[in-house]
Amino acid sequence: MSVIRINHPTRDSAPGKSYGRAHMATKFPPAPKVGMVSLGCPKALVDSERILTKLRSDGYAMSPDYAGADVVLVNTCGFLDSAKEESLEAIGEAIAENGRVIVTGCMGNEADLIRERFPQVLAVTGAHQYEAVVNAVHEASPPIPNAFVDLVPEGGLKLTPRHYSYLKISEGCNHRCTFCIIPSIRGDLVSRRIDAVLREAEKLVAAGTKELLVISQDTSAYGVDVRHEPRNWHGREIRTHMTDLASALGDMGVWTRLHYVYPYPHVDQVIPLMAEGKLTPYLDIPFQHASPKVLKAMKRPGNDAKVLARIHKWRDICPDIAIRSSFVVGFPGETEEDFQYLLDWLEEAQLDRVGAFRFEPVEGAVANDLPGAVPEEVKEERYARIMEKTAAISAAKLQAKIGRILPVIIDEIGEADEEGSIGGTARSQADAPEIDGNVFLRDLQDSHPDAKPGDIINVLIEDADEHDLFGAPAGK
Numbered sequence: 228m229s230v231i232r233i234n235h236p237t238r239d240s241a242p243g244k245s246y247g248r249a250h251m252a253t254k255f256p257p258a259p260k261v262g263m264v265s266l267g268c269p270k271a272l273v274d275s276e277r278i279l280t281k282l283r284s285d286g287y288a289m290s291p292d293y294a295g296a297d298v299v300l301v302n303t304c305g306f307l308d309s310a311k312e313e314s315l316e317a318i319g320e321a322i323a324e325n326g327r328v329i330v331t332g333c334m335g336n337e338a339d340l341i342r343e344r345f346p347q348v349l350a351v352t353g354a355h356q357y358e359a360v361v362n363a364v365h366e367a368s369p370p371i372p373n374a375f376v377d378l379v380p381e382g383g384l385k386l387t388p389r390h391y392s393y394l395k396i397s398e399g400c401n402h403r404c405t406f407c408i409i410p411s412i413r414g415d416l417v418s419r420r421i422d423a424v425l426r427e428a429e430k431l432v433a434a435g436t437k438e439l440l441v442i443s444q445d446t447s448a449y450g451v452d453v454r455h456e457p458r459n460w461h462g463r464e465i466r467t468h469m470t471d472l473a474s475a476l477g478d479m480g481v482w483t484r485l486h487y488v489y490p491y492p493h494v495d496q497v498i499p500l501m502a503e504g505k506l507t508p509y510l511d512i513p514f515q516h517a518s519p520k521v522l523k524a525m526k527r528p529g530n531d532a533k534v535l536a537r538i539h540k541w542r543d544i545c546p547d548i549a550i551r552s553s554f555v556v557g558f559p560g561e562t563e564e565d566f567q568y569l570l571d572w573l574e575e576a577q578l579d580r581v582g583a584f585r586f587e588p589v590e591g592a593v594a595n596d597l598p599g600a601v602p603e604e605v606k607e608e609r610y611a612r613i614m615e616k617t618a619a620i621s622a623a624k625l626q627a628k629i630g631r632i633l634p635v636i637i638d639e640i641g642e643a644d645e646e647g648s649i650g651g652t653a654r655s656q657a658d659a660p661e662i663d664g665n666v667f668l669r670d671l672q673d674s675h676p677d678a679k680p681g682d683i684i685n686v687l688i689e690d691a692d693e694h695d696l697f698g699a700p701a702g703k
């Protein structure tokens with residue numbers, strides 16, 4: 228869960244600045260300022276970016292703090308009870324600090340709860356109701372007529388660093404996993420037009436994005452709702468389908484990662500694109516468990532008994548593919564045998580990156596009523612065991628990279644050490660931002676004095692620990 232507060236607009240373009248010769252300058256009154264607190268997952272972050280992009284194009288300025296804001300937007304997360312509590316705390320803080328607060332996001336469908344606790348909230352709108360939230364801001368703090376509308380950078384306002392961008396391809400989900408309430412909040416799958424997605428990707432690349440992160444609730448299902456309707460893209464017909472999307476994005480010459488992929492059969496078709504270097508050799512597949520019994524109780528999509536064999540086949544085609552996943556331990560009914568099955572499966576699957584969670588009942592989720600609740604201390608013990616197992620696999624996999632030369636994307640330039648040498652923080656193709664590891668670089672500026680975030684350079688890997696790599700630039 229992350230809280231992002233906007234510190235500054237993406238470029239210095241405050242309305243009110245005068246352009247041209249002094250006697251011709253038109254003075255605008257100061258633009259109303261919006262503060263934003265954005266909570267939740269990357270999908271919510273993309274929503275925040277869209278809202279801010281629209282508001283900026285409507286002539287609003289951004290406030291870095293509560294005090295300077297005419298109105299504060301809180302984009303909430305309602306995925307887990309703990310996330311809801313965090314959202315309510317954020318609303319309370321914004322009211323205490325500023326007083327003029329609009330709530331949006333996943334908790335928008337609990338407007339009564341929010342209004343009961345914070346009657347002074349100006350408006351409550353739901354997830355993806357961009358128009359409603361923008362209208363609420365207009366009402367709370369009207370925009371200046373004829374404000375500049377061409378100040379939005381080509382890629383839109385972004386909360387992520389300029390060199391990587393999330394690309395949301397659909398909303399909602401057709402599945403009904405028993406631990407999840409997202410479909411009841413966000414509804415069934417609605418895919419964006421593939422030409423609109425690709426246009427957005429092109430704009431992001433033109434604006435400096437070097438890495439695209441494709442996100443949705445279920446990337447493999449992209450286009451199912453529109454029967455994979457074909458669209459025209461640069462004179463050729465492409466289907467609203469994950470494989471066509473992956474191929475077209477692969478032509479854009481930047482790193483492209485696929486997140487939230489379920490192992491449907493057609494996923495096999497994107498592996499050769501990774502082997503060819505068109506797509507980043509990385510798949511984020513939220514398996515959640517391995518025991519067929521637990522997966523059945525979870526009602527997971529893509530519950531394929533042959534998935535281990537497919538993982539081996541993917542690695543034969545693309546040996547460098549990194550597979551990331553997440554797992555839930557302590558799901559109702561999970562026995563010691565089920566858990567041991569999961570550990571054995573992980574040993575066999577040798578996944579590169581793993582996140583684990585203890586099962587947490589979410590208000591409204593079907594799984595809460597399933598029999599066989601696992602005691603908290605057992606959940607803790609299983610959590611510790613899965614973390615130990617996956618850390619050992621990760622450490623061994625990273626050790627095997629020592630001595631190799633790998634391309635990395637620079638995220639940050641460091642500060643000079645005692646000897647005056649400047650290093651940096653980067654990521655390999657196996658590391659998605661925020662969730663995976665890093666490659667820590669030494670002596671970066673000795674060989675790359677002009678290095679900047681977003682540059683992709685070759686690095687000799689010299690050392691590794693459980694999650695990160697360490698290295699030095701391999702030539703210019």
Ligand code: SF4
Binds near residue numbers: 402403407528
């Ligand atoms: S696939 Fe399952 S966990 Fe993911 S959003 Fe859909 S219902 Fe929720």
